[in-house]
Amino acid sequence: MDLIIKTIGMAGLLLLSWAYPAKAQTVEAAYIKVTNERAQKIISQMDIADAETAGKVKGYIAEQYQNLSLIHEQRDEALAQVKEQYEGDKKLKMMDKVEKKSDRALAKLHKKYLSQLNEVLTADQVDQVKDGMTYSVAPRTYKVYQEMVPDLSQDQQEQIWSWLVEAREHAMDAGSSHDKHAWFGKYKGKINNYLSDLGVDLKQAEKDMMERQKASTH
Template identity: 45%
Template sequence: MKSVVAKLFLLSMAIGGLNQWTNAQNLNTTAKEDPGYVKVIQQRVSKIVEPLHLKNQDKAGKVQRVIEQQYFDLNRIDQNKQTALSAVKTGTQAKQAEKAEMARINENATASVDSLHPHFVSRLNKLLNKDQVAEVKDGMTYHTLEVTYGAYTDMLPQLTSKQKKQIMQWLEEAREHAIDGGSSKEKHAWFGKYKGRINNYLSKSGIDMKEAEVAWKKRRDSAGK
């Protein structure tokens, strides 16, 4: 019976992916969300929208709602996933079957998130210019791109233009994934993954990253940073 329940959850998640797409396209589900969670998200999004300095209040409100809805949709996908995983864990099926079912649940959740992403970015692009969209993405990811890029260029002043361009390209990719993260841990994990790629790239170019980090720390300590 529990296995059947889990499978029903899987089906609901597959359908949920389409529902999330619809919400991202047309609806705002604020009235259906937990009031406490809504307040937290509204405050968080206000801090993201404020630096845009949008003079048109109608546009500012639309941007606010688009970003809020993205958070609501991502949270709903995560809640559905956790519920489905819990149903599987409390079931009586064999470990191998349980593992396979949990993998399918995670895959469905990822697919739902992936379906949201282009529509969210598209809605932002219709309301904001390129630099403003980038500012929103930075706000949603704690400005980790800016901080990380600054750290690399400060630590390695000898970087070539080509190397700097590659680092920025990978950090932008990391940010693109990170805006879909449901938690700060998930967001930072994406940057951590790409930092590993960057470090390998720089190491292959002949830079001793460990030595560079030690030297950088000494420079910062001397400067009182």
């Protein structure tokens, strides 16, 4: 890596980053095993009658995990090199360039992945895959908001759900459990501000929800 940097410079290195398909890179056998297990766990919770389709979807999911991992690794390596090579504003500028290039690679991969899934699954099944990759945080969080603020209008509920769906799209491409939850945390902050602007006292709403749940168990 150092030899490459000395030969073409950091700018040239960044132009080469993510220039080739992620699957052309090397994925460790141990991680392939992990991604296959993750994919199988998602598939096992879905109702896919055709075994061939189930196998194809499992392959798509496992490959997506592998490709995401490679893009994140390449981004982290490039960021580390930038931090070693530059200081001050130049470092910040180069880091931003790396992040943007990574985001473009993720967006391209995301689009291709969804296209693959949509070819063989229904819209509801695709949502199941998305929830499987993000620990079902979106539907679970939506249910909590509905229980916490039961008098939300239909439009208000739809707005909250649309933000959670948007968070899920980002979380699908995150590289770790922590990063996935961070995306939902960001959008929950937006939702909480939205509810506060509507005049909802969230602390009181949560307290009332707990009281209702407690009363329903007795």
